[in-house]
Amino acid sequence: MLQKHKSRIRPSSQGERDREWSRGEEAPSTSRGAGGSQEPRGSASQGSRRSEAAPAVGPRTQKQLELKVAELVQFLLIKDQRKIPIKRADIVKHVLGDYKDMFADLLRRAAERLQYVFGYKLVELEPKSHSFILINTLEPVEEDAEVRGDQGTPTTGLLMIVLGLIFMKGNTIKETEVWDFLRRLGVYPTKKHLIFGDPKKLITEEFVRQRYLEYRRIPHTDPVDYELQWGPRTNLETSKMKVLKFVAKVHNQDPKDWPAQYCEALAEEEARARPQPQPSAPAPSSSSSSAAATSS
Amino acid sequence: MQSSSRRMGVMTDVHRRFLQLLMTHGVMEEREVAHLQKHCYKVHDSSATADKLEDFINNINSVLESLYIEIKKGITEDDGRPIYALVNLATTPVSKMASDYAENELDLFRKALELIIDSESGFASSTNILNLVDQLKGKRMRKKEAEQVLQKFVQNKWLIEKEGEFTLHGRAILEMEQYIRGMYPDSVKTCNICHGLLIQGQSCETCGIRMHLPCVAKYFQANPEPHCPHCNDYWPHEIPEVFDPEKEGEPTISRPHRKSLRSRQH
Ligand SMILES: [Zn+2]
Numbered sequence: 001m002l003q004k005h006k007s008r009i010r011p012s013s014q015g016e017r018d019r020e021w022s023r024g025e026e027a028p029s030t031s032r033g034a035g036g037s038q039e040p041r042g043s044a045s046q047g048s049r050r051s052e053a054a055p056a057v058g059p060r061t062q063k064q065l066e067l068k069v070a071e072l073v074q075f076l077l078i079k080d081q082r083k084i085p086i087k088r089a090d091i092v093k094h095v096l097g098d099y100k101d102m103f104a105d106l107l108r109r110a111a112e113r114l115q116y117v118f119g120y121k122l123v124e125l126e127p128k129s130h131s132f133i134l135i136n137t138l139e140p141v142e143e144d145a146e147v148r149g150d151q152g153t154p155t156t157g158l159l160m161i162v163l164g165l166i167f168m169k170g171n172t173i174k175e176t177e178v179w180d181f182l183r184r185l186g187v188y189p190t191k192k193h194l195i196f197g198d199p200k201k202l203i204t205e206e207f208v209r210q211r212y213l214e215y216r217r218i219p220h221t222d223p224v225d226y227e228l229q230w231g232p233r234t235n236l237e238t239s240k241m242k243v244l245k246f247v248a249k250v251h252n253q254d255p256k257d258w259p260a261q262y263c264e265a266l267a268e269e270e271a272r273a274r275p276q277p278q279p280s281a282p283a284p285s286s287s288s289s290s291a292a293a294t295s296s
Numbered sequence: 297m298q299s300s301s302r303r304m305g306v307m308t309d310v311h312r313r314f315l316q317l318l319m320t321h322g323v324m325e326e327r328e329v330a331h332l333q334k335h336c337y338k339v340h341d342s343s344a345t346a347d348k349l350e351d352f353i354n355n356i357n358s359v360l361e362s363l364y365i366e367i368k369k370g371i372t373e374d375d376g377r378p379i380y381a382l383v384n385l386a387t388t389p390v391s392k393m394a395s396d397y398a399e400n401e402l403d404l405f406r407k408a409l410e411l412i413i414d415s416e417s418g419f420a421s422s423t424n425i426l427n428l429v430d431q432l433k434g435k436r437m438r439k440k441e442a443e444q445v446l447q448k449f450v451q452n453k454w455l456i457e458k459e460g461e462f463t464l465h466g467r468a469i470l471e472m473e474q475y476i477r478g479m480y481p482d483s484v485k486t487c488n489i490c491h492g493l494l495i496q497g498q499s500c501e502t503c504g505i506r507m508h509l510p511c512v513a514k515y516f517q518a519n520p521e522p523h524c525p526h527c528n529d530y531w532p533h534e535i536p537e538v539f540d541p542e543k544e545g546e547p548t549i550s551r552p553h554r555k556s557l558r559s560r561q562h
């Protein structure tokens with residue numbers, strides 16, 4: 001099995017090694033080197049792609065396409081681990097290169113593999129946002145965390161609390177109110193927390209970057225205050241009903257004990273159940289038409 | 297490889313959850329993997345009889361093949377415990393690490409990797425690694441930060457630290473074997489028994505061949521007069537014990553013991 005792959009990685013010079021390792025551009029937080037980041041995505045197939053030199057468009061072999069899809073799947077999986085939405089432009093730049101004319105087709109194939117093999121659904125964050133995320137189609141179960149050991153994500157609990165708070169307060173909440181509440185749980189904005197690290201940064205930067213939360217300055221406030229709302233990822237990954245059930249469980253009550261929220265959650269469930277054109281799926285037609293817009 | 301004669305397996309949620317959780321771990325020991333498999337059956341299909349772990353993984357691998365991904369089994373170089381990792385074959389391991397590390401951190405890893413591979417013992421001292429921080433690409437890194445970054449590599453199972461010296465974790469060897477062979481063809485060492493990449497092990501003082509410790513253990517098992525499989529000269533090193541899953545938890549090679557093995561290789 002392994003032998004078959006060996007030939008794809010050639011012995012290389014120090015110069016090539018340097019280039020290989022200088023591709024820090026994967027990490028969104030990394031400062032990018034000016035030179036290297038313009039290069040096509042570094043992958044084992046790079047050499048073969050270059051030598052076969054099929055510039056522009058032309059028929060690609062089944063195997064070439066398969067490898068491209070594989071690279072795309074891996075790219076999406078790696079990016080998703082950080083929960084940061086994956087931009088179409090980054091996919092083109094880092095993976096597709098001169099295959100970008102096939103963006104829609106390759107993305108559709110990758111989405112199919114991600115769903116079938118890993119149970120992740122690839123969706124566009126918001127219509128026409130050209131940002132994609134993976135949604136887990138498997139319900140999390142409590143024992144997962146146990147199996148995962150300490151590698152789990154304890155921050156999910158905090159996120160759920162904040163999401164619940166926002167929903168219960170009518171879908172928008174002032175940041176000061178969030179901290180008033182969290183203080184009672186022993187979480188302070190400015191104090192380093194054993195599990196959450198810097199809670200202020202986690203809530204107002206990390207969760208925002210991951211698109212779970214929207215964070216906006218409230219105009220004309222003195223002192224300055226900000227408000228929080230659900231972000232698009234939250235609407236895709238969970239629902240008002242699920243969050244309400246979480247809140248109810250924490251309070252040891254029934255979701256129906258909050259009639260207004262319960263009705264709202266129910267209405268959302270019904271709206272979602274109605275068949276509608278899937279705006280979130282990376283539909284080939286809309287994606288290819290947007291290709292021109294983002295690839296410049 | 298897509299024209300495999302092997303029948304492609306069928307994925308169910310049991311397999312998918314298994315893959316997802318294996319992925320979040322990066323690397324797992326065999327007994328954890330077995331536990332994970334049981335867990336996934338319990339969640340999705342408690343009535344089904346579980347496949348044998350080997351068959352279960354072969355089934356998943358047959359599906360992963362077209363994605364150039366593989367669940368690879370290996371053993372730790374020091375005490376021979378079986379481990380599993382999800383390995384990417386389409387992209388370099390560097391691109392996998394690159395999502396977790398900044399440019400200067402990646403470069404620090406490369407420096408450490410090169411020192412480890414070039415070393416006789418398979419270990420690089422933290423002093424030697426830290427001496428290179430001034431040459432790192434990207435943002436300047438202070439020695440103190442570099443120490444923390446090295447600890448991060450240990451935490452994420454790319455490196456192992458023993459007594460202030462670093463070597464590659466079994467995960468890194470599983471994921472990077474081809475890559476390392478491709479990048480450093482002149483300095484890599486190979487085990488005379490299993491022909492796999494060798495970072496740390498024992499070597500013959502006469503002809504210079506090398507063997508993994510677990511390979512030594514198996515090869516010379518119950519042999520009171522061990523001789524080099526290549527030149528037949530007397531094998532002067534202590535023979536480690538074969539890994540025994542019944543004795544889990546206790547590393548079969550204790551620290552002072554291991555050190556003595558290493559010091560004799562020079
Ligand atoms: Zn060996």
Ligand SMILES: [Zn+2]
Nearest residue numbers: 500503524527
């Ligand atoms: Zn010999």
